[in-house]
Amino acid sequence: MSTAVQTETAETNAAPPPVRRDIFTPIHKGMRRLLFETAMAIGRTDFGAPDEVAATETVLFNCLRFLEDHATHEDGHVMPVVARLAPDFAAAMAPEHPALERAAREIQWLWERLRPLAGAARVALGGDIQRRFNAYVADQLRHMDKEEREVNAVLWAHLADSDLLAISGRIVADVGPARMREFGAVLSGALNRRELEVMERAAGR
């Protein structure tokens, strides 16, 4: 057998790497659901119709509040751990949450400027908000991808799954049952069957 074939056979027979506990991807699936659904809601909004603007405002502000809460949970319970394990990497990541938060605040501030406007002026500002929100979605997607690839790599290199479970437990305790149920409702429409089973077992259902 040639060396190339032997190498290929060895790779094919190699055991797959163990599946590690992932404290980012399931919650990010829920956050991406909110971001995508909100982008679509804004896209469907006729900014000339005040009732449609009011309905979309509820969707938008709810989405931004979930994303803000989510970043707060990471800042409180995950990034301090990353800072101990990989200080330079954590310092490079540190500006990302504040930058996303500034972008979210600008979108909210602009949305509130819609209220006194009418006609073409409101439609024009609505179009600007739509483009800003889409850019915010793109920035959030890049940020969450970095957490899923690079922050997870740091955590997995240094911590056992039991340590990661403990971090998740501290977040759940901090969030509290009522808000956890709201996060659970968002996640339930975004996870695959296996992830849903894990979430329901963790919730004792």
Ligand SMILES: [Fe+2]
């Ligand atoms: Fe984050």
